[in-house]
Amino acid sequence: MSSGTAGDAEPNRSEGMLRLSVVAGVVAAVLAVVWGLLAGSRVIVFDGVSAIIGLVLSVMSLIAARAASRPETPQYPYGRQSLIPLVVGGQGLARLALIIFALTDSVMVIASGGDEASASSAVMYAAVSTALCLALWWALGGARSTEDLVRTELIGWRNATFLSFGILVGFGVVAVLPDGDARDVAVAYVDPVLMLIIGLAILPTPIRLLRTMSRELLEMRPAADVEVPARAAVLETCWAAGLPDPVVRMTKTGGRLYVEVDHVVAPGTWDVADIDVLRRALVESLASERYTVWLNVDLSTDPAWQLS
Numbered sequence: 001m002s003s004g005t006a007g008d009a010e011p012n013r014s015e016g017m018l019r020l021s022v023v024a025g026v027v028a029a030v031l032a033v034v035w036g037l038l039a040g041s042r043v044i045v046f047d048g049v050s051a052i053i054g055l056v057l058s059v060m061s062l063i064a065a066r067a068a069s070r071p072e073t074p075q076y077p078y079g080r081q082s083l084i085p086l087v088v089g090g091q092g093l094a095r096l097a098l099i100i101f102a103l104t105d106s107v108m109v110i111a112s113g114g115d116e117a118s119a120s121s122a123v124m125y126a127a128v129s130t131a132l133c134l135a136l137w138w139a140l141g142g143a144r145s146t147e148d149l150v151r152t153e154l155i156g157w158r159n160a161t162f163l164s165f166g167i168l169v170g171f172g173v174v175a176v177l178p179d180g181d182a183r184d185v186a187v188a189y190v191d192p193v194l195m196l197i198i199g200l201a202i203l204p205t206p207i208r209l210l211r212t213m214s215r216e217l218l219e220m221r222p223a224a225d226v227e228v229p230a231r232a233a234v235l236e237t238c239w240a241a242g243l244p245d246p247v248v249r250m251t252k253t254g255g256r257l258y259v260e261v262d263h264v265v266a267p268g269t270w271d272v273a274d275i276d277v278l279r280r281a282l283v284e285s286l287a288s289e290r291y292t293v294w295l296n297v298d299l300s301t302d303p304a305w306q307l308s
Contacts, residue, residue: 009301020140024136031128032044033049035043037286050095088257091206092206094206097204098164099203102199126167126171162265167194170193220251233286255292258294261296262299270299
């Protein structure tokens with residue numbers, strides 16, 4: 001058996017982006033909670049609570065990123081990459097719980113006849129919040145980061161942008177309505193209705209995060225956008241070396257892709273030096289900015305071993 005790694009992780013850039021997300025999260029959380037309480041708006045307070053949860057999870061992501069970047073040790077022979085899907089799943093679970101609470105609360109408020117909130121104050125808040133969230137969404141996405149934790153933060157800021165823009169549009173429409181019964185009804189229901197719509201719109205996001213955690217911690221096959229090009233690279237490299245199709249097993253955990261390539265060869269046709277050449281070619285073909293590669297190349301003359 002031979003093993004090696006490919007690809008260079010970029011923990012410093014990742015940690016820098018996570019720190020930026022933490023600082024912006026503090027600003028967003030304080031702004032939303034204080035403004036929401038003063039304006040009497042449930043949806044703004046929801047935005048603030050969501051930002052607080054996002055802030056806590058951003059700190060957890062930063063800690064996980066630092067831990068995952070550490071080298072292997074006798075106690076952690078495969079490193080600490082499992083921390084990354086754990087944190088991603090934690091984000092999904094926390095956001096799912098918050099959305100379920102918000103949806104339940106909005107239905108109860110609508111059923112009880114609505115609840116008034118200051119439309120003009122909400123519009124001002126939403127304009128400021130939308131600008132802040134857009135700036136963070138651009139900053140994290142503009143670097144085209146491929147690290148899972150940073151991509152999760154990007155999803156959070158994307159959802160925050162949609163939420164703030166939804167508040168801006170909803171309360172903006174109410175603010176320009178002329179005085180009358182229609183405006184009174186809109187003022188009473190716009191806050192819980194907006195929270196209901198936005199909650200349903202962002203509900204798929206935490207579900208996807210939980211699926212990512214399950215896939216990686218259960219060592220399932222990677223998502224198609226990772227597996228398909230990696231498998232194609234392995235096959236092309238093996239064909240170029242004069243080998244038939246190998247048995248390829250792979251799974252992804254955090255920022256690391258584990259790949260095992262098994263071949264059955266005729267006795268006396270391969271030696272250790274040949275395996276070294278094959279491994280180096282596979283390492284080169286599998287190199288990616290999205291992950292590091294932990295590669296095992298096994299050759300045997302026993303056909304039964306390959307299927308074990």
